[in-house]
Amino acid sequence: MDHRLMVLVLLWSSGLQVEGDPVSTGSQCKPTNKLDIVLLVDDSGSIYPNDFDLLKSFISNLVNTFDIGPDKVQIGVTQFSDHPLTSWHLNTHSTKESLLKAIDELQQRGGGTEIGRALEHVLRYNFKPSVGMREDSQKIVLLITDGESQDDPERPSQDLKDAGIQIYTIGSQCKPTNKLDIVLLVDDSGSIKSNDFDLLKSFISNLVNTFDIGPDKVQIGLTLFSDRPQPRWHLNTHSTKESLLKAIDELQQRGGGTEIGRALEHVLRYNFKPSVGMREDSQKIVLLITDGKSQDDPERPSQDLKDAGIQIYTIGVGAASQTQLMSIASDPTEVHVHFISDFTHLLQLVRVCLHWTLTHSVTSLCFLPESGCQTMDEADIVLLMDGSTSITMTNFENIKSFVAHIVSSLDIGPNRVQIGLTQYSTDPKTEWNLNTHQSKQSLLEALAKVKQLLGDTMTALALKHVLRKNFKPNVGMRARSQKIIVLITDGEATDRRNLAPQDLKDTGIEIYTIGVRGADKHQLELIASDPKESHMYYVTDFRMLLDITKSFIRNLCGGNIILDSVRLVNGTSLCSGRLEVRSNRSNQWWSSVCAADFDGQDAEVVCRELGCGAPSVLQGALYGEMEAPIWTRRFQCGGNESALLDCRSSNSGRSTCSPGKAVGLTCSEPVRLVGEASRCAGRLELKHRGKWRPVDGSDWTLKEADVACRELNCGSAFSTGSRNESSAGSVWVISSECVQSGYVLRECVSSGSSSSTVEIACSVQQQSYTRVLRGFDFTVSCTTQPQYPGGSFQLTYTSSDTTHKYFQPAVNHSAHFQFPAAQPAHQGNFSCLYHLYVFSHNFTSESRLLVLTVLDPTVFIIRLVVLLLSLLSFIAAICYIHKITRGWKPDSKTKTKGDN
Numbered sequence: 001m002d003h004r005l006m007v008l009v010l011l012w013s014s015g016l017q018v019e020g021d022p023v024s025t026g027s028q029c030k031p032t033n034k035l036d037i038v039l040l041v042d043d044s045g046s047i048y049p050n051d052f053d054l055l056k057s058f059i060s061n062l063v064n065t066f067d068i069g070p071d072k073v074q075i076g077v078t079q080f081s082d083h084p085l086t087s088w089h090l091n092t093h094s095t096k097e098s099l100l101k102a103i104d105e106l107q108q109r110g111g112g113t114e115i116g117r118a119l120e121h122v123l124r125y126n127f128k129p130s131v132g133m134r135e136d137s138q139k140i141v142l143l144i145t146d147g148e149s150q151d152d153p154e155r156p157s158q159d160l161k162d163a164g165i166q167i168y169t170i171g172s173q174c175k176p177t178n179k180l181d182i183v184l185l186v187d188d189s190g191s192i193k194s195n196d197f198d199l200l201k202s203f204i205s206n207l208v209n210t211f212d213i214g215p216d217k218v219q220i221g222l223t224l225f226s227d228r229p230q231p232r233w234h235l236n237t238h239s240t241k242e243s244l245l246k247a248i249d250e251l252q253q254r255g256g257g258t259e260i261g262r263a264l265e266h267v268l269r270y271n272f273k274p275s276v277g278m279r280e281d282s283q284k285i286v287l288l289i290t291d292g293k294s295q296d297d298p299e300r301p302s303q304d305l306k307d308a309g310i311q312i313y314t315i316g317v318g319a320a321s322q323t324q325l326m327s328i329a330s331d332p333t334e335v336h337v338h339f340i341s342d343f344t345h346l347l348q349l350v351r352v353c354l355h356w357t358l359t360h361s362v363t364s365l366c367f368l369p370e371s372g373c374q375t376m377d378e379a380d381i382v383l384l385m386d387g388s389t390s391i392t393m394t395n396f397e398n399i400k401s402f403v404a405h406i407v408s409s410l411d412i413g414p415n416r417v418q419i420g421l422t423q424y425s426t427d428p429k430t431e432w433n434l435n436t437h438q439s440k441q442s443l444l445e446a447l448a449k450v451k452q453l454l455g456d457t458m459t460a461l462a463l464k465h466v467l468r469k470n471f472k473p474n475v476g477m478r479a480r481s482q483k484i485i486v487l488i489t490d491g492e493a494t495d496r497r498n499l500a501p502q503d504l505k506d507t508g509i510e511i512y513t514i515g516v517r518g519a520d521k522h523q524l525e526l527i528a529s530d531p532k533e534s535h536m537y538y539v540t541d542f543r544m545l546l547d548i549t550k551s552f553i554r555n556l557c558g559g560n561i562i563l564d565s566v567r568l569v570n571g572t573s574l575c576s577g578r579l580e581v582r583s584n585r586s587n588q589w590w591s592s593v594c595a596a597d598f599d600g601q602d603a604e605v606v607c608r609e610l611g612c613g614a615p616s617v618l619q620g621a622l623y624g625e626m627e628a629p630i631w632t633r634r635f636q637c638g639g640n641e642s643a644l645l646d647c648r649s650s651n652s653g654r655s656t657c658s659p660g661k662a663v664g665l666t667c668s669e670p671v672r673l674v675g676e677a678s679r680c681a682g683r684l685e686l687k688h689r690g691k692w693r694p695v696d697g698s699d700w701t702l703k704e705a706d707v708a709c710r711e712l713n714c715g716s717a718f719s720t721g722s723r724n725e726s727s728a729g730s731v732w733v734i735s736s737e738c739v740q741s742g743y744v745l746r747e748c749v750s751s752g753s754s755s756s757t758v759e760i761a762c763s764v765q766q767q768s769y770t771r772v773l774r775g776f777d778f779t780v781s782c783t784t785q786p787q788y789p790g791g792s793f794q795l796t797y798t799s800s801d802t803t804h805k806y807f808q809p810a811v812n813h814s815a816h817f818q819f820p821a822a823q824p825a826h827q828g829n830f831s832c833l834y835h836l837y838v839f840s841h842n843f844t845s846e847s848r849l850l851v852l853t854v855l856d857p858t859v860f861i862i863r864l865v866v867l868l869l870s871l872l873s874f875i876a877a878i879c880y881i882h883k884i885t886r887g888w889k890p891d892s893k894t895k896t897k898g899d900n
Helices: 049-064 096-104 115-126 154-162 194-209 241-249 260-271 299-307 322-328 343-349 393-409 440-448 459-470 502-506 521-527 542-557 600-609 702-711 736-740 857-887
Strands: 035-042 073-080 084-088 138-144 166-170 180-187 218-225 229-233 283-290 311-317 337-340 354-356 363-367 379-386 417-424 428-432 482-489 510-516 536-539 566-570 576-581 615-620 633-636 648-651 663-667 671-675 681-688 691-694 716-734 749-763 767-773 778-783 792-798 803-809 814-819 828-838 841-846 849-855
Touching: 035 049, 035 115, 049 096, 049 440, 073 096, 073 115, 084 115, 115 138, 115 154, 154 166, 180 194, 180 260, 194 241, 194 343, 194 648, 218 241, 218 260, 229 260, 260 283, 260 299, 260 322, 283 322, 299 311, 299 322, 311 322, 322 337, 379 393, 379 459, 393 440, 393 482, 393 542, 417 440, 417 459, 428 459, 459 482, 459 502, 459 521, 482 749, 502 510, 510 521, 510 542, 521 536, 536 542, 566 600, 600 615, 600 663, 671 702, 671 749, 681 716, 691 716, 702 716, 702 736, 702 749, 716 736, 778 792, 778 828, 792 814, 803 814
Parallel strands: 035 073, 035 138, 138 166, 180 218, 180 283, 283 311, 311 337, 379 417, 379 482, 482 510, 510 536, 615 841, 767 849
Antiparallel strands: 073 084, 218 229, 417 428, 566 576, 576 663, 615 663, 633 648, 671 681, 681 691, 681 749, 716 749, 778 814, 792 803, 792 828, 828 841, 828 849
């Protein structure tokens, strides 16, 4: 299990895992029965030491969800590799505090992976009355492993089951250990727009993809409802994932009113029957998705479903009635009810994995953050958290949950990301400083203990406190770190007249603001750094904080997020190549995208997601023929999304793509040289986190300059120096060690302030050379790879003292510029620039330089005559030598001295 990519944040599961985004804070799991749980933890050598720390963090989070005690939940731990070792028994730790301390002290041993031997050990030694097992408890083994067993676990696992012990496993995918019968009850009433219904279908398709579909695994039926229900297929209709996905794509919206009660009655009466596929030994679930208030009473039919042992989840969109959905859903409602503001947020629920907990009385969610934030530079982040009286106790816990997800997504450590936390109300209080906690687990444990202050909302005072107290070297601030404040508040600042965020910005501190419900948007904008669209967030409900987690962390991390959903291949860098997409990291197959399903706005999103500059070329077959299967959906990006898979999409209706029509994309590198006539010389500027800034000139050498020249396709560095400005300003600081280790500039950036900036001159080596004779006609042809018709070419010709520009429309993707009677004035540099306006966007593509030399024909003829004469002389000499050699033969009768 690669824990670097899969950070487990599990509320409590029955062994199910799925990649996706956190969508609910859940609730503490308080089973009605006693539980004896033995955690069987793989500590073999295939797990990296850092990953084992993540495993420990996961176990701590798991323990925190239970009510620990001799008459409640008992937890034992056994580690295993090629031999098992009981770390402690069920009755060893009777308090949560004692358990957490023991978990922190776990040490990895290494070795092989023998699960069968470990299961035998658990049955023989861990489930005994002498070590705490209770006769009236529910007995559970939770197996956590990263690999395949080197011995046979089948017999010992059956022995455990025969002894009445339930086994749950956590591996690398979301695969229910039990059968599931799920009926999706989907609103298709007239209040849902057609585009939103497409989003709903997309959500259902992605949900289906998280399950292992089959007659003995998960079965999914679907019923549409408006003012009347209509079953589209039953549980046993589709036995394969492919068949299900095809049926979902063919769904048609009908329109009408919204009668949820009638729909629930229909589901109980017709969908959960053995004749249509319901299995007696399955877990039975209804997932209701609606955007409106029911026009009839759903309370009685929902209770009938619950009485029949069927769990009900509800997802409310927009104007859906919270009261109704909470009354319909199973308990606890914190887990079974989800609200989102509009259908676009369904994309953040696509990898929800429904399952039962071990008590069979509480259903929860398991999830893995889709990608972590692996920053190359140091970052010092102070979280400024509103703890005023206007925030309820429940909502304060929601804020803490949001903060926990931020912490879990960052690479914590003394040489990476440090996090401090200050809570404020009437007065600010530093909960801990930047250097207090140097591990993720320590941070999460400290966060769990934070108590709300209560009082007024003195935001200005809190910001001053952070500047004066929290960003100081004696409490952990590092000189070359990126410095960030994240402000989370729900109200208008009581001391709004004293707000002076510019003082913070002038010191190079970047500020993010997150406002909830009653927060003043104007104040949030005033405080936030530029650009506002990536530094200011506003949600209408505390529960929606988790909806913005993915987007916020992406912006917080800049361009350094692990990229696992889009890539450009066969190009010269990360920012160029043939586009390939995959829906999630568990899917190992990458898909090419057909040009007909992709446009300029989609290209902007891809370039932004990859951390590159604006798209400069969008063409098919530019980077070779496609080798991957075709992505079957048409992207419909608005152009402002943070990631391609956040965009709307619809079924393209194609499974193949014509040769040469797979999307090839070139994004400009977020690097430029400005202030000189050539693009390959000038002051170095870098675009990072949405902002262009000059680069700090301290300790800049030709080695770093070489990297910049290569990224600009300008050859190697010819010279580099620094320019001193009149005053210090915001700059990007490039880590020399990082660049010299092989990383590109944008991966080695931190924020800073300096009066010295870098200037570079590159020796342009990417040129072609040709010669023409004076007086002879010549033609310069500009061509581009075919993708879209139209466009125009600009030919720029620069001689020693003048620059000329010529324009022609593109005909068959090319233009030919004719020059009669070449003259010395034509000698110089030529370059082609292709312009295309398509999809309301301008695209350009520039060729390399062509260096033209004009030769005097007289000189050329003289050189040719001399060359021919020299060649004839050489041939004559060879012939003469050959003739002389053949004409002389020694006399066979002649005797030399010594012959007899």
